[in-house]
Amino acid sequence: MSADTGETPVVESARRKRTRDRLIDAAYDVFAEHGIAAATVEQITEQAGFTRGAFYSNFESKEELFFALADRENQVRFDRLEAGLTAYLPERGQITTDQISGIVRDFLGLQPDNRSWCLMQSEFQMLALRDPEVGKTYISGENRAMSMLGARLDELVAMVGLRFTMDSRELSQVLGAIYSDGITRVMLAGSSNPGPDTIDEVSDTIARIVQAFTEPIPA
Amino acid sequence: MSADTGETPVVESARRKRTRDRLIDAAYDVFAEHGIAAATVEQITEQAGFTRGAFYSNFESKEELFFALADRENQVRFDRLEAGLTAYLPERGQITTDQISGIVRDFLGLQPDNRSWCLMQSEFQMLALRDPEVGKTYISGENRAMSMLGARLDELVAMVGLRFTMDSRELSQVLGAIYSDGITRVMLAGSSNPGPDTIDEVSDTIARIVQAFTEPIPA
Numbered sequence: 001m002s003a004d005t006g007e008t009p010v011v012e013s014a015r016r017k018r019t020r021d022r023l024i025d026a027a028y029d030v031f032a033e034h035g036i037a038a039a040t041v042e043q044i045t046e047q048a049g050f051t052r053g054a055f056y057s058n059f060e061s062k063e064e065l066f067f068a069l070a071d072r073e074n075q076v077r078f079d080r081l082e083a084g085l086t087a088y089l090p091e092r093g094q095i096t097t098d099q100i101s102g103i104v105r106d107f108l109g110l111q112p113d114n115r116s117w118c119l120m121q122s123e124f125q126m127l128a129l130r131d132p133e134v135g136k137t138y139i140s141g142e143n144r145a146m147s148m149l150g151a152r153l154d155e156l157v158a159m160v161g162l163r164f165t166m167d168s169r170e171l172s173q174v175l176g177a178i179y180s181d182g183i184t185r186v187m188l189a190g191s192s193n194p195g196p197d198t199i200d201e202v203s204d205t206i207a208r209i210v211q212a213f214t215e216p217i218p219a
Numbered sequence: 220m221s222a223d224t225g226e227t228p229v230v231e232s233a234r235r236k237r238t239r240d241r242l243i244d245a246a247y248d249v250f251a252e253h254g255i256a257a258a259t260v261e262q263i264t265e266q267a268g269f270t271r272g273a274f275y276s277n278f279e280s281k282e283e284l285f286f287a288l289a290d291r292e293n294q295v296r297f298d299r300l301e302a303g304l305t306a307y308l309p310e311r312g313q314i315t316t317d318q319i320s321g322i323v324r325d326f327l328g329l330q331p332d333n334r335s336w337c338l339m340q341s342e343f344q345m346l347a348l349r350d351p352e353v354g355k356t357y358i359s360g361e362n363r364a365m366s367m368l369g370a371r372l373d374e375l376v377a378m379v380g381l382r383f384t385m386d387s388r389e390l391s392q393v394l395g396a397i398y399s400d401g402i403t404r405v406m407l408a409g410s411s412n413p414g415p416d417t418i419d420e421v422s423d424t425i426a427r428i429v430q431a432f433t434e435p436i437p438a
Contacts, residue, residue: 125403174428177399178396
């Protein structure tokens with residue numbers, strides 16, 4: 001296609017990325033307003049100011065667009081976690097439960113978009129449960145994310161002379177489950193600006209688990 | 220109402236329980252087939268062979284019926300867990316990770332209804348996230364269940380001279396989160412008869428967490 005317009009692949013690729021980003025932004029708004037099942041490709045392209053053709057030259061389906069949205073949202077949260085971890089990195093071999101709680105509490109400090117995102121994830125998970133093909137893509141995406149997180153956590157704790165006593169992928173899955181469960185309970189309790197108590201509770205639980213499965217690397 | 224029919228309160232109450240049970244059975248089938256949001260009170264009463272009047276003299280709404288269904292399903296799982304725990308109770312102070320894995324593996328052995336129930340729970344959680352009133356009832360029900368489970372686990376491990384080093388309600392919440400996450404991943408992976416590997420993985424994780432937060436009661 002770049003041959004037709006005479007554009008270089010670099011320009012084409014930057015433009016393509018902008019188009020994709022605008023479609024993902026639009027999808028976020030449309031999914032949040034109407035729900036994923038009810039949202040149509042037309043609503044998304046209209047919101048983004050594109051044609052259906054632009055949509056289908058970038059995404060095969062609404063589901064594929066959701067996966068792109070999820071990748072972006074996960075990356076934002078991953079970067080934020082990593083920044084928090086790096087900022088708090090303690091002295092060698094001295095990470096305490098309180099320090100871990102602090103990192104998690106900061107990370108859990110719910111952004112304004114979290115309620116929408118939490119709803120979207122719940123709905124998408126349900127759609128994935130009903131559709132085996134979507135389910136398989138969903139679960140391999142999650143497995144990839146957990147392996148990435150686990151590997152990064154391994155590197156980070158090794159920097160301060162620590163290591164996990166549970167496989168880091170498994171530990172990431174555990175922490176992810178407690179985190180999702182905690183966020184969901186905060187949301188269910190009926191507040192999009194949850195009080196400090198609930199967040200502190202989830203943070204302390206995560207900190208206790210991390211502490212229980214961390215040990216100094218023997219000299 | 221029992222004055223009109225001349226029945227004793229005991230008979231009335233037994234009949235009332237049968238009516239409620241039949242409505243709950245019918246709701247399970249209708250929710251499983253159509254989803255909770257799409258299901259109507261008419262579909263449920265028709266399936267149960269009752270009138271709308273019978274429905275509304277027992278339940279205020281579809282949501283209240285779902286809570287009654289959830290109570291019953293949770294009780295079944297709770298009883299099954301307790302039976303498993305009692306059967307496996309080890310020698311005093313000697314519970315091992317392998318024994319805990321065994322109990323959890325048996326408990327996780329998915330019944331035929333688990334896929335439907337997992338879908339229903341996901342959908343209901345989403346409805347609860349969207350409706351603050353339903354959300355509050357949902358979360359207090361879950362908190363009650365977790366406190367009950369925690370208290371029972373305390374008693375059970377005390378019988379073999381052990382105690383938890385984490386508050387048992389908090390521990391129950393953690394185990395519940397890992398369990399739900401595990402079941403959901405098994406379902407997402409696309410099988411209603413998941414292979415032994417996945418169940419073993421979840422069981423081992425839960426066992427490791429329980430082991431890490433259990434200690435002998437000092438003499």
